[in-house]
Amino acid sequence: MRYLPLTDGDRRAMLAVIGARSVDELFKDVPASARLAAKVGGLPDHQGELEVERAFQAYAAKNLSPSTAPFFIGAGAYRHHVPSTVDYMIQRGEFLTSYTPYQPEITQGTLQYLFEFQTQVSLLTGMEVANASMYDGSTGASEAVLMANRITRRHKALISGGLHPHYRRVIETAARWEGFNAACAKPDAEGLEDLIAQVDKETSCVVVQNPSFFGHVRDFAKLAAACHAAGALLIVVVTEVISLGLIKPPGDMGADIVVCEGQSIGNGLGFGGPYVGLFATRDKYVRQMPGRLVGETVDADGKRGFVLTLSTREQHIRREKATSNICTNAGLCALAFTVHLTLLGEAGFTRLAALNHAKACELADRVSSLPGVKLLNDSFFNEFTLRLPKPAAAVVEAMANRRILAGVPVSRLIPDDPTVDNLLLLAATETATEHGMAALIAGLKEVL
């Protein structure tokens, strides 16, 4: 077995040192009734690398790869070009096969890139401080609500109808089992929602998304002011982080906590994970933050170095009084994010955002000229909502039969509301081509 270095001779020699006759003797604390006499039944034996690779190629061949089809899907996960340097860097064994930097003297590489990551996230979101990452945007949003509940000592979260439906479900699940109230507004496909009147003295936080799940771009400055007047916090979620290259950041709108799905930068689609959650807040709330934090310090020679810090918030120190149970987060995805963003820099990042917006503007103009198709957005970044003359799920399926990945029917994510049946979310990133757009338009003309 290629991964196991011990030979039978080694094993015998080691048993002799231990003073045991067999390996099974080392398992004597396992009750006899639970000890398996042989290997687990009904499973195949080991295989060589060639056989394993072939098996995965066979799985892959049963899927439609986005790199071979016109592609317009978003809804919380976006297809972007990731420079080769990114994947090369994250596969360096010193990064890939290291763990949480508990021993800072020999993990300065991880600690420094996380410090740089925290700084980049603070800058993008317009916030004062960011942590070293969460699992993803959806779990980060749920943690943000719990953090707001702790800070305000209140238990009612107001959830916008513009929030990604999966994020809403994750928050509702936490609410149900962790014991707080999540008041969810109706799906806001038209982007007309105004939650200000619903903010009251019991509200711990309001959770909004920008651009919204349906693509609308909104200014939340007035909502932030209303929240603050009522003693509540404003949580702004961003599921397409590239938008921050073009749109005013949540920090400039008065957000108290900003949570982003960071997948768009550095991380491939990967069928939904692993992704990377970005989590940023104000300095005054840092001790209520979940997750790992890296801070700057000096070593015994006075040289600058970095360490995990403020860990008295965390489960391994505080146990049942911790701010969260999170420990492993998304270190390597955070590395992919920070390498990609460093390659982009100010000029590349803002240009990438502008390219995305330009592609989406072109696509919106072209599809909304189709008969019976109505664009619901007067504002958007790289994704928008269309009302089709027939149910969107069937349209998307018919397009898939033509090998065109034509967006997400809203009913896939909001199955219990017939008013969304005809709504289709379409996204266009810098990867969209003229050929792909033409194929989409031609296909829709046939299918609609």
Added chain:
Amino acid sequence: MVQSLDRSQGRIGGGAADTTAGPAPATFTGNRALQIEESLIFEMGQPGRCGVDLPEPPKVKDRLNGLRRSGDIGLPGLSEPQVVQHYTRLSQKNYAIDMGVYPLGSCTMKHNPRINEKVARLAGIGDLHPLQPVSTVQGALELIDRLAHWLKTLTGMPAVAMSPAAGAHGEMCGMMAIAAALEARGERAQRKVVLAPESAHGTNPATAAALGFTVKPIPANDRGRVDLGALKAALGSDVAAIMLTNPNTCGLFESEIVEISQAVHEAGAFFYCDGANFNAIVGKVRPGDLGVDCMHINLHKTFSTPHGGGGPGAGPVVLSAALAPYAPYPWIVKDGETWRIAEEGTKADSQPLGRLKAFHGQMGMFTRALAYIMSHGADGLKQVAEDAVLSANYVMASLKDVMSPAFEGPCMHEALFDDGFLKDTGVSTLDFAKAMIDEGYHPMTMYFPLVVHGAMLIEPTESQAKEDLDLFIAALRSLAERASSGTAAEAFKAAPRFAPRRRLDETLAARKPVLRWRPSNNPPEGDPMKQAAD
């Protein structure tokens, strides 16, 4: 044992260790050969530099509702070669499994095969969108189901929830399922207590408390196992569950596990097993045979998905028949020859507890874990557990005369020592660990579990060759002997001396947190870049 390593192989110095604590001579750059000092990206950038080439965006009238960003973001501009050099230099400041023994107890730092990385990146797997029509992702759903089948079979459990993103997230999922089952029985308000050994991972009490349970510690006996009498006394109609790691955090198998699970079930409570240490028993023991109701599996531990500097992980949770109906969305089902995803809106005859995460779980980790599992097969996985346990016992047996084992008898996959052998030497567990760094090793887990004074938890895993274990053992013996000499405390306190950094001031970091770079941050004194610019 006697160290008789073949020095002709050049594998061991064995010479008298230099215990003087003086600083090495300075260099102009601050670099020391391959150890290169590295600035922050924010100190390196120049406007006008960029590491990507993108086309000029066409001019369009923007549709941003008047919310265009004004002013600079503040991101530095670097060219591609600068970026490559920056991260390569940073990488060289890290210890990693790829470099050698990484005996971090409880973390299972085993070899990470590269075929796993390759298959996770295949077109048609790595580039799939989670919301593509299910007709276009049939192979992906089959892959997830295949991994689920392995996990269920290896654990002897009937169901698995695949979506949790890490072990702690899996704990949350499992404990929510227990809460849901209690709610269905009308006992949720009554059963508010979760029992957990004092030696438990911190995540266990953190998870239970987040769900509104009161955590009651149960003591260990002098053999490092749960005190069955004390457990039985604590069990009552107010107890929701026990959270137990098995093998436990002392590296020992809970020999009375069957009696424990019987007592827990007789009291109407559930048995949550923390599966962090599954590597010790994979392919040898099925947790389902022990009466477990749910257990998370850290794919990044037992099944080798890379630890990545702290994630991403994945924490699927296997569930007993009693808890299976409460599994969260989504899951995979097969209708005839067609795979489907059960998600919100799917008619189900179960009562899903909700949703833990957007989309369908950590697919990238599923792919890697399945590749690892297929490479080993049922035969190889059994060998994994045996070699991991053998290696830990070999380390234990080879060090027990110079260090102090916390408990008698064979261990499982981890060898636990206390700091008894350092008593009156002036050397602490921390000092000992830092001295290991100078010998070229990542230290073991320190000061955990909390129930053992000055704990040192060594998990060698199955991935190390005997020669490498022998050198590791010889190094630890040498350190233990130096520490016991009673004259080396100062040298230990000065360790590490050869790492990219010496000991860092963690108190300063916590007292005056600097959590990001700001333009006002001054470069450190004596910065050669600054001198060169001057």
